[in-house]
Amino acid sequence: GHPHPVWRMTSRVPALPRAVVVHVDLDAFYCQVEVGRDPSLQGQPIAVVQYNPFGDLRTILPSEPRIFNDSNGSLIAVSYEARAFGVKRNMRGDEARRQCPELQLVQVPTANGKADLTIYREAGAQVIDILARGGVCERASIDEAYLDVTEEALRRARRDHGRPVLPLNPEQCRVYGPDGVAGCEAWFSTPDWAWSDADELLAHGAAVVAELRHVVQTELGYSCSAGIAHNKLLAKLCSGLHKPQQQTILPESAVQRLLDPLMIAKLRSLGGKLGQQVAQVLGIETVGQLRAVPETRLRTLFGPETGPWLHRMARGQSSDRVQQRTLPKSLGCGKTFRAQNAIRTLQDVQYWLQQIARELAERIGSDRERNQRVPQTMGVGLSSHGDHVSRSCAMPGLSVESIASAGLALVRRWVAERAEWTVTDLYLSACNFRSIAACPSIATFFQSAAGEGGQGTQGLAPPDPRPDSP
């Protein structure tokens, strides 16, 4: 503890401030978007369903009534009121209704014979625009973002001479402390001399996050949860600790307490086959048990990259930086055609490529208007007999027709190579965006800025030889 910890030099090497990294997660986001569009749903148990029936799909506009309580589609979002009844994501409509007879099922809008997620995408972009006010902002998905608020936290620490102040809405703020989870009042009333540099920065960062969450709530009406820690791995874990509408700070002193009892699969990127394999090969279940495995053994069993990476994960260490990127890197849309519906003729491939290309062209068009960029590459993806195939080509143009016919050409090439095929998934995507900013000198500026874009204070952290990856 020190009144001016940020400036203190403890030795010949200055004490580098740790980054304040935040993971923000909208609460049951699609449900919140639907409640915003139909306030009579407020407070009710609801779920959003994506119904993919046989054959074509009638267009259902966002503005139309979309409550179909007899739907048996898959639930892709479940409100907290409904979760209290045991309704879960990926349940079917009928099972969900058995759990909660009062459940209101809102159908995703449809267009071009397929589900259309535009209203959720646009709502997500509005949230990102607000979060980006707080610091370096990385869009992680339609309803999640990482922030690096180190800069603003440092600014406040200097301004306030240390002394973090209790954030807005303290009842929505938690601290995962060395003595267990607590409300944040006690932690924030730590005497000035007792703050560690790292905790003090987290506390200031948490105030920033509380304010951002408040702005999202008042300007857009959406609640979200957040985790505040020193890296993305821990922030992500933390954001899920207290939901909905709460944020959780993870001081460094509590990292081990959080990780040790945690199932390995709870760590990001270990929720699949690799996590299963790690647990099985080592005969363990928890992160604490993984931490006890010597690095040399992990290296032997999982290789020179994955082994050390697991060793660091078990200690809550991650050097994965928050990127400055509020826009998606690719736009894609597609449709699944289950058993009976599988596509078996090129005619049907052509028909569905046209439908899908309508949506993609529309999205590319609005993206160009809003973000002054156009994709340079497009691709088609499909599944046949459980195999996934993708082919790509230079963007042939931005019209529905050019996208659809280029997609068909790619599929024709693939079809020509085989005797029999059955398409059960069909996707079109666009990526490799280039700026079309009006002024060439501005475009040049952005191109040169992109290489070092928005790393902010992250350069203060010690450099790492490699980015995180399994």
Add this chain to the structure above:
DNA sequence: TACTCGGTCACT
């Protein structure tokens, strides 16, 4: 009849 429709990243 029913595991959708997006996305990101690493490996080769």
Add this chain to the structure above:
DNA sequence: AAGTGACCG
């Protein structure tokens, strides 16, 4: 650099 596959929700 195109294509594959893992992973997330």
